[in-house]
Amino acid sequence: MLSLGLIAWAVLALGAAYSLLCIVIPLKPFKARGSAAKSLAGTLVAWVGVTLFVATADFSPVPSTQLAAPEATEEDRSQEAAEERRVFVEDEFYWDDDTSKFKPQIVAVVNRISRENVNCPDPDPQSIARSDRGSPDAPMFFVTCGSGMDIFNVWFSPDDADGENPLSAVLPPSQTSAVSACEQTAVNAASHPSTVKFSRVMSLSFQTWKSGNAEVRSTFIAKNGFNLETKYDIVCSFTGSKMTNVSIAEARN
Numbered sequence: 001m002l003s004l005g006l007i008a009w010a011v012l013a014l015g016a017a018y019s020l021l022c023i024v025i026p027l028k029p030f031k032a033r034g035s036a037a038k039s040l041a042g043t044l045v046a047w048v049g050v051t052l053f054v055a056t057a058d059f060s061p062v063p064s065t066q067l068a069a070p071e072a073t074e075e076d077r078s079q080e081a082a083e084e085r086r087v088f089v090e091d092e093f094y095w096d097d098d099t100s101k102f103k104p105q106i107v108a109v110v111n112r113i114s115r116e117n118v119n120c121p122d123p124d125p126q127s128i129a130r131s132d133r134g135s136p137d138a139p140m141f142f143v144t145c146g147s148g149m150d151i152f153n154v155w156f157s158p159d160d161a162d163g164e165n166p167l168s169a170v171l172p173p174s175q176t177s178a179v180s181a182c183e184q185t186a187v188n189a190a191s192h193p194s195t196v197k198f199s200r201v202m203s204l205s206f207q208t209w210k211s212g213n214a215e216v217r218s219t220f221i222a223k224n225g226f227n228l229e230t231k232y233d234i235v236c237s238f239t240g241s242k243m244t245n246v247s248i249a250e251a252r253n
Contacts, residue, residue, distance in 0.1 A: 085114050085115060085121055085122075086114070086122070087111060088107060088110050088111050088114065088123075088125050089107065090103055090107050092125045092126075093106065093107065093110075093125040093126070093128055094125070094126045094127075094128060095128075096129075098129070098130040098139070098141075099128050099129070099130065099141065102139070102141075102158040104161070105158035105159075105160075105161040106128060106141060106158065106161075108161035109141075109156045109158070109160045109161050109167070110123055110125060110128070110143055112160065112161075112163065112167050113143065113145075113154055113156070113167050116166070116167045116168050117145070117154065117167055117168060117169045118168075118169050119145065119146070119152075119169040119210040119211075119212075120143075120145035120146070120154055120169070120210075122145075123143040123144065123145050123154065124143065124144045124145070125143070127142075127143055127144035128141060128142075128143050129141065129142060131155055133155060134157070138157065139157070139158065140155055140156070140157055141155070141156055141157075141158070142154060142155045142156070143156070145210070146210055146211075150209055150210050150211075152209065152210060152211030152213075153211075154167070169210075169212065170211065170212025170239065170240045171212055171240065172208040172209070172212050172213060172214035172238060172240065173214055173238050173240070173241045175206045177241070178206060178214055178216050178236065178238055179200060179204065179206065179216055179218075181236065181238075181243055182198075182216040182218065182234060182236035182243075182246075183196075183198040183200070183220075185234070185236060185243070185246050186198055186220045186222070186232070186234050186248070189246075189248055190220075190222040190223075191222070191223065191224055191225045192222060192223040192224075192227070193222075195221075195222045195223040195229070196220055196221070196222045197220060197221045197222070198218065198220040199218050199219045199220060200218070203217075203218045203219040204216070204217070204218045205217045205218070211239075212239060212240050213237070213238065213239050214237075214238040215235065215236070215237050215238070216234075216235070216236040216238075217233075217234070217235050218233075218234055219231055219232060219233055219234065219251055220232055220234060230250060231250070231251040232248055232249065232250055232251055233247075233248070233249050233250075233251045233252075234246070234247070234248050235247040
């Protein structure tokens with residue numbers, strides 16, 4: 001509406017300007033200056049009316065009475081994805097002497113993993129096997145998840161079928177927290193901690209996997225036991241937020 005008003009305003013302004021010109025120099029379609037003057041008067045009246053309309057009218061959008069649908073939360077999207085996932089049945093599994101004793105529990109746990117572990121929506125039922133992590137009285141099993149270079153196992157107990165223990169994904173640490181922990185490890189390992197200069201830019205790399213594992217690689221310079229400044233390579237490995245392994249060696253270059 002506002003754009004139409006502005007167009008009308010511009011057309012009338014041009015018409016008034018032409019009528020004024022015809023008063024000075026008689027041009028078509030006016031045969032006399034009087035006709036041009038009457039046209040100018042009428043055009044000016046219309047132009048003023050349009051100007052007042054454009055200046056006073058409210059062109060803001062009329063608010064809709066229809067409520068917008070609430071934005072889906074991450075929990076809603078996860079729930080929708082879980083409902084769309086396949087349901088594993090007993091015939092899809094590979095059973096051996098160890099696993100066949102716990103068929104109902106294993107099927108239930110694998111379906112829980114598929115629903116609850118965002119990094120394992122499609123576990124491989126053919127990969128089920130008993131793990132040496134358990135004991136004769138408390139057996140443990142695992143199922144393989146992922147594909148390509150990001151394959152990992154999820155371990156579970158038949159007792160997990162009751163739904164009490166969470167089977168959600170193990171999340172790797174943030175880069176900031178992992179690098180800080182690795183730097184502190186370098187400081188603690190140095191003969192002269194105050195001399196440690198840890199590289200947070202040039203030599204730093206940070207990698208995570210869907211298993212929840214993460215790795216920090218970097219270098220640092222520190223004085224050794226002979227008070228000589230030496231460069232070292234450091235690798236810090238994490239599972240979740242826990243540092244599980246550290247490797248420090250003198251750098252080759």
